[in-house]
Amino acid sequence: MRPAKEFAMKRLFFLLLILIMFTFQIFSYASELTDPESDAETAAESEEIAPELAETARNAVVYETLSGQILFEKNIHERVPVASLTKIMTALLVIEHGGFDELVTAKETAFFDITSDGSTQNIVTGETMSVEDLLYCLMISSANESSNILAEYVSGSVEVFLEEMNARARALGCTDTNFANTHGLPDDNHYSSAYDMMLITQEAMKHPLFAEIANTTAKTIPPTNKTDRTRDLFTTNHLISTRIQPGYIYHLAMGVKTGYTSKAGYCLSSSAVNDGMSLITIVLGCPRIDDVTMSFIETKKLMEWAFDSFSYRQILNRVSIIDSVKVELGKDHSEVNVVPQRSMTALIPKDLDPEDIERRITLPDSVTAPVGKEQILGQMVLSHNGTVYGTVPLVASFEVELSAEENFMENVREAVNQEWIRYAVAAIIGIILLYAAVVIIYNYARRTQRVRGNYRGKKRRRR
Numbered sequence: 001m002r003p004a005k006e007f008a009m010k011r012l013f014f015l016l017l018i019l020i021m022f023t024f025q026i027f028s029y030a031s032e033l034t035d036p037e038s039d040a041e042t043a044a045e046s047e048e049i050a051p052e053l054a055e056t057a058r059n060a061v062v063y064e065t066l067s068g069q070i071l072f073e074k075n076i077h078e079r080v081p082v083a084s085l086t087k088i089m090t091a092l093l094v095i096e097h098g099g100f101d102e103l104v105t106a107k108e109t110a111f112f113d114i115t116s117d118g119s120t121q122n123i124v125t126g127e128t129m130s131v132e133d134l135l136y137c138l139m140i141s142s143a144n145e146s147s148n149i150l151a152e153y154v155s156g157s158v159e160v161f162l163e164e165m166n167a168r169a170r171a172l173g174c175t176d177t178n179f180a181n182t183h184g185l186p187d188d189n190h191y192s193s194a195y196d197m198m199l200i201t202q203e204a205m206k207h208p209l210f211a212e213i214a215n216t217t218a219k220t221i222p223p224t225n226k227t228d229r230t231r232d233l234f235t236t237n238h239l240i241s242t243r244i245q246p247g248y249i250y251h252l253a254m255g256v257k258t259g260y261t262s263k264a265g266y267c268l269s270s271s272a273v274n275d276g277m278s279l280i281t282i283v284l285g286c287p288r289i290d291d292v293t294m295s296f297i298e299t300k301k302l303m304e305w306a307f308d309s310f311s312y313r314q315i316l317n318r319v320s321i322i323d324s325v326k327v328e329l330g331k332d333h334s335e336v337n338v339v340p341q342r343s344m345t346a347l348i349p350k351d352l353d354p355e356d357i358e359r360r361i362t363l364p365d366s367v368t369a370p371v372g373k374e375q376i377l378g379q380m381v382l383s384h385n386g387t388v389y390g391t392v393p394l395v396a397s398f399e400v401e402l403s404a405e406e407n408f409m410e411n412v413r414e415a416v417n418q419e420w421i422r423y424a425v426a427a428i429i430g431i432i433l434l435y436a437a438v439v440i441i442y443n444y445a446r447r448t449q450r451v452r453g454n455y456r457g458k459k460r461r462r463r
Contacts, residue, residue: 053072053074053298053301053302053305054072054074054283054298054301054302055298056286056287056289056294056297056298057074057283057284057285057286057294057295057298058075058078058080058265058284058285058286059074059075059076059078059080059193059194059282059283059284059285060072060073060074060075060076060194060281060282060283060284060298060302061073061074061076061194061195061198061281061282062279062280062281062302062303062305062306063198063202063279063280063281064277064278064279064306064310064347065202065205065278065279065280066276066277066278066347067312067346067347067389069347069387071306071309071310072302072305072306073194073195074194075194076193076194076195076198077175077176077193077194077195078176078193078194079176079191079192079193080191080192080193080264080284080285081184081186081190081191081261081263081264082184082191082192082197082259082264082267082284083184083259083260083261083264083267084119084142084183084184084257084258084259084260084267085184085192085197085257085259085267085269085282085284086147086179086181086182086183086184086190086192086259087138087139087142087147087182087183087184087257087259088197088200088201088204088256088257088269089165089168089169089179089200089204090138090147090150090151090165090182090183091135091138091139091204091210091213092168092200092203092204092207092210093154093161093164093165093168094131094135094150094153094154095135095204095207095209095210096207097154099131100130100131100132100135100209101130101131101132102130102131102153103128103129103130104128104129104130104131104134104149104150104153105126105127105128106123106124106125106126106127106128106129106145106149107125107149107152108125109148109152109157109158110125110145110148110149110151110152110158111125111145111148112148112158113148113181113185114144114145114148114183114185115144115185118144118183118185119141119142119143119144119236120143120144120145121137121141121143121145121146121221121231121233123137123143123145123146123149124226126225126226127224127225127226127227128224128225128226129221129224131150131153132209133221133222134146134149134150134153135150135209135213136213136216136219136221136233137221137231137233138150139210139213139214139216139257140213140216140218140219140233140234140235140236141233141234141235141236142236142257142258142259144183144185147181147182147183148182148183150182151182158181158182161182162179162180162181162182165179165182166178166179169192169196169200172196172199172200172203173199174192174193174196174199174200175196176191176192176193176195176196177191177192177193177196177200178190178191178192179192184259184261184264185261186261186262186263186264194282194283194284197269197282197284198269198280198282201256201257201269201271201280201282202280204256205256205271205280211254211255214254214255214256214257214271215240215254215255215256216235216255217234217235217240217241217243218232218233218234218235218241218243219232219233220232220233221233236258237253237255237256237257237258237268237270238293238296239253239268239270239296239299239300240253240254240255245293245296248293248296248297248300250272250299250300250303250304252272252273252274252303252307253270253271253272253299253300253303254270254271254272254273255270255271256269256270256271257269258295264284264285265284265285265286265287265295266285266286266287266288266293266294266295267282267283267284267285267286267295268281268282268283268286268295268296268299269281269282270282270299270303272303272307274307275307275311275312276311276312277306277307277310277311277312277347279303279306279307281299281302281303283295283298283299283302286298308350309349309350309351310347310348310349310350311347311348311350312345312346312347312348313345313346313348313354314343314344314345314354315344315345315346315348315354315357315382315389316340316343316344316380316382316392317340317343318339318340318341318342318343319339320339320340321337321338321339321397322338322339322340322359322361322380322394323337323338323361323363323394324336324337324338325338325363325364325365325366325367325377325378325396326365326366326367327366327367327368327369327371327400328366328367328368328369329368329369329402329403330369330371330400330401330402330403331369331400331401331402331403331404332400332401332403333398333400336367336371336377336396336397336398336400337396337397337398338363338377338378338394338395338396338397339394339395339397340380340392340393340394340395341374341376341392341393341394341395342392344382344389344390344392346382346389346390347389348384348389352384356384357382357383357384357389358382358383358384359380359381359382360380360381360382360383361378361379361380361394362378362379362380362381363377363378363394364377364378369400369401369402369403370399370400370401370402371396371399371400372396372399373395373396373397373398373399374395374396375395375396376393376394376395377394377395377396378393378394379391379392379393379394380392380394
């Protein structure tokens with residue numbers, strides 16, 4: 001008995017030791033989970049990974065034109081004043097109208113809503129300039145009077161031109177825009193949004209002349225019939241020029257337009273191209289802090305972030321076998337491999353592994369031969385976190401011919417499965433069975449009659 005008791009005590013001691021060690025591990029793990037210093041370090045790392053963007057902007061958007069992706073957004077559909085960004089639409093309509101070498105004489109009616117404290121090139125009634133020179137005055141030095149002069153040239157009156165501006169905005173998909181003037185001076189009924197200005201800027205940048213003017217830092221306008229002096233224009237976009245404010249320059253920026261009123265704040269529509277990416281950025285409602293115009297600072301930060309965070313990479317290879325599909329009636333092949341119709345390159349985050357992109361595949365359970373090479377059998381949608389990168393048809397990687405034997409047997413099976421065929425076969429079988437029954441009955445009757453005749457003849461002979 002004593003050895004048994006000692007064994008039991010040892011076992012109990014061993015179990016207690018295991019329990020103590022297990023408890024210690026639980027408390028140690030819990031202390032790691034609730035360590036405030038650890039939480040602080042994690043939060044700090046998160047802030048470093050995802051810095052705040054457009055903090056001082058009321059509205060902002062970063063759009064990549066080639067992929068059609070919005071990379072960053074902030075209040076992009078809010079209706080707000082956009083100041084001289086209005087002139088992007090004015091310039092778009094003028095450029096679409098054409099006639100850049102034509103001479104235009106400023107009418108007195110063009111100055112009806114021009115204030116003395118707005119940006120100007122001091123064009124006067126009766127002064128004649130070319131359409132192209134007026135466009136430079138409009139976009140580089142933001143001359144308000146040139147907006148109305150050009151509007152009257154294109155449409156005959158500012159009122160008709162405004163109707164055309166709003167119609168063009170609607171045609172581009174702008175749902176939060178109404179233009180009450182051609183230049184952007186304050187008006188309660190004059191507004192747009194970051195998203196709509198993005199659409200308008202994108203359309204304008206499709207025109208080489210607009211892109212050229214929007215990226216021009218300086219321009220000399222020749223003398224006119226009202227002045228012997230040239231006009232020297234200098235851009236107000238300090239992202240592309242160091243002449244006035246050297247601290248804002250961004251080497252990848254390519255225009256487009258600045259704007260400011262006390263109500264709209266500092267606004268900037270800009271573009272940039274780098275490593276195959278083409279950006280349009282809009283920032284609205286920025287302040288000026290300690291003599292620093294934040295619209296330039298926020299735009300530069302947004303562009304640097306976009307170029308640092310995204311890149312075009314191949315996410316699908318043309319030769320990759322995606323799946324296989326069963327082939328009915330195939331000769332030599334019971335299934336066919338399925339591949340993408342084309343390779344795909346997409347704009348994706350630089351820290352995203354292409355293998356982690358979701359592939360939603362749609363394919364039939366089977367197809368019937370013949371199957372041609374490159375025949376479309378289905379499709380694949382590639383996406384990640386709600387962003388759809390594209391849809392690619394899935395095609396057969398080789399040809400599968402029709403098997404004559406299998407085709408014949410399938411035709412037989414199909415024929416047998418048709419209702420009228422079944423009825424016909426049943427009728428034929430019924431007729432055959434009926435005919436056989438009649439023959440059997442007939443032969444039986446004849447044999448019976450013959451037997452009776454023989455039996456009677458025998459009886460007569462016996463008499």
